[in-house]
Amino acid sequence: MEFIIAPLIISILTGILAAIISITDKIVNNYGEITISINNGKKEIKIDGGENLLTTLSSKEIYLPSACGGRGSCGACKCKVTSDVGEYLPTEIPYLTKEEMKENIRLGCQIKLKKDISIEIPDSLFNVKKYEAVVEKIVDVTHDIKEVLFNLGNEEINFTAGMYMQLCIPPYDKIKNETQRAYSISSKPSDKHHIELLIRLVPGGIATTWVHTYLKEGDKVKLIGPFGEFEATPTNSTMICVAGGSGMAPFKSMLYHMYENNINDREIWYFFGARTKKDLFYLEELAELQEKWPNFHFVPALSEPEGEEWKGESGLITDVLDRYLKTIINSGYKEGYLCGSPGMINACNNVMTANGIKLENIYYDKFA
Ligand code: FES
Numbered sequence: 064m065e066f067i068i069a070p071l072i073i074s075i076l077t078g079i080l081a082a083i084i085s086i087t088d089k090i091v092n093n094y095g096e097i098t099i100s101i102n103n104g105k106k107e108i109k110i111d112g113g114e115n116l117l118t119t120l121s122s123k124e125i126y127l128p129s130a131c132g133g134r135g136s137c138g139a140c141k142c143k144v145t146s147d148v149g150e151y152l153p154t155e156i157p158y159l160t161k162e163e164m165k166e167n168i169r170l171g172c173q174i175k176l177k178k179d180i181s182i183e184i185p186d187s188l189f190n191v192k193k194y195e196a197v198v199e200k201i202v203d204v205t206h207d208i209k210e211v212l213f214n215l216g217n218e219e220i221n222f223t224a225g226m227y228m229q230l231c232i233p234p235y236d237k238i239k240n241e242t243q244r245a246y247s248i249s250s251k252p253s254d255k256h257h258i259e260l261l262i263r264l265v266p267g268g269i270a271t272t273w274v275h276t277y278l279k280e281g282d283k284v285k286l287i288g289p290f291g292e293f294e295a296t297p298t299n300s301t302m303i304c305v306a307g308g309s310g311m312a313p314f315k316s317m318l319y320h321m322y323e324n325n326i327n328d329r330e331i332w333y334f335f336g337a338r339t340k341k342d343l344f345y346l347e348e349l350a351e352l353q354e355k356w357p358n359f360h361f362v363p364a365l366s367e368p369e370g371e372e373w374k375g376e377s378g379l380i381t382d383v384l385d386r387y388l389k390t391i392i393n394s395g396y397k398e399g400y401l402c403g404s405p406g407m408i409n410a411c412n413n414v415m416t417a418n419g420i421k422l423e424n425i426y427y428d429k430f431a
Pocket residue numbers: 117128129130131132133134135136137138139140170171172173
């Protein structure tokens with residue numbers, strides 16, 4: 064009998080304790096109504112305090128970028144806070160540069176709202192919405208990259224080629240909470256009712272495992288966006304673009320947008336690096352685009368072409384880029400556009416700056 068009574072008493076006591084903690088939290092941490100003033104009062108939100116800034120704003124349909132769902136592990140939710148919200152937390156510091164800290168940039172998910180607050184966010188964030196989409200089509204473009212087309216139904220989206228969306232991953236298997244991950248948009252801005260993403264399987268990755276294992280045509284998903292400032296400048300300088308794998312996405316969007324809108328008088332060189340032939344995709348589409356567009360040059364390169372029938376460039380994409388910058392594209396004003404891992408971006412930055420492209424003229428979309 065005591066085997067039953069003891070656990071019962073413990074569970075009752077635990078329940079009472081949890082209730083006391085919850086009531087105490089509500090009484091002690093009752094911050095009352097607070098005001099969030101955005102962009103010098105352009106918008107004001109009145110809401111009960113106590114939650115973090117990221118969650119509070121999203122409850123009012125203002126979305127800061129977030130790739131970790133507010134767990135303080137992505138550093139994406141930056142915004143400028145112009146009122147006093149206390150010292151930086153140790154969880155914020157690794158994601159902020161000294162310059163950002165001087166500018167009072169904070170991580171929205173780490174700011175608990177205890178009193179009125181003033182913030183500044185880019186106006187473009189007012190265009191960010193949560194979309195309920197249906198998966199219209201999934202295509203395996205390589206052994207580990209899926210092209211996923213989402214239909215937004217009657218909703219319209221306005222974005223600039225190069226921007227990204229956050230895909231909301233519902234709980235599955237042992238993953239108990241919704242997760243969000245950022246993916247560059249690969250579709251053209253002119254298609255306002257669809258969003259296409261290229262999603263490469265990352266072994267052990269929560270989002271990519273879900274996409275590659277569970278997501279199927281007809282499924283309903285949530286997307287938040289558009290976000291980002293990676294876009295082609297409105298100049299006539301030569302664009303030197305470099306990507307690998309799913310880094311193809313923003314360039315696909317930019318190239319087809321530029322071609323469609325006759326923005327075709329500037330030279331564009333697109334270097335696409337892959338390990339072997341099975342990692343290459345869209346070769347025919349891009350070769351076709353090159354045929355129709357004399358200023359566009361597509362340079363796919365394989366780092367491990369051994370034993371393959373391959374007539375294109377071979378070697379690390381940085382070496383191929385270096386070769387071309389020294390011999391073929393060695394004059395004129397140039398801008399760099401990079402999409403890939405931090406390592407790839409740093410290596411390409413070094414090659415570009417060594418070949419005379421100024422650091423301030425190199426734009427990038429860095430994978431986390
Ligand atoms: S949302 Fe990821 S760090 Fe704030």
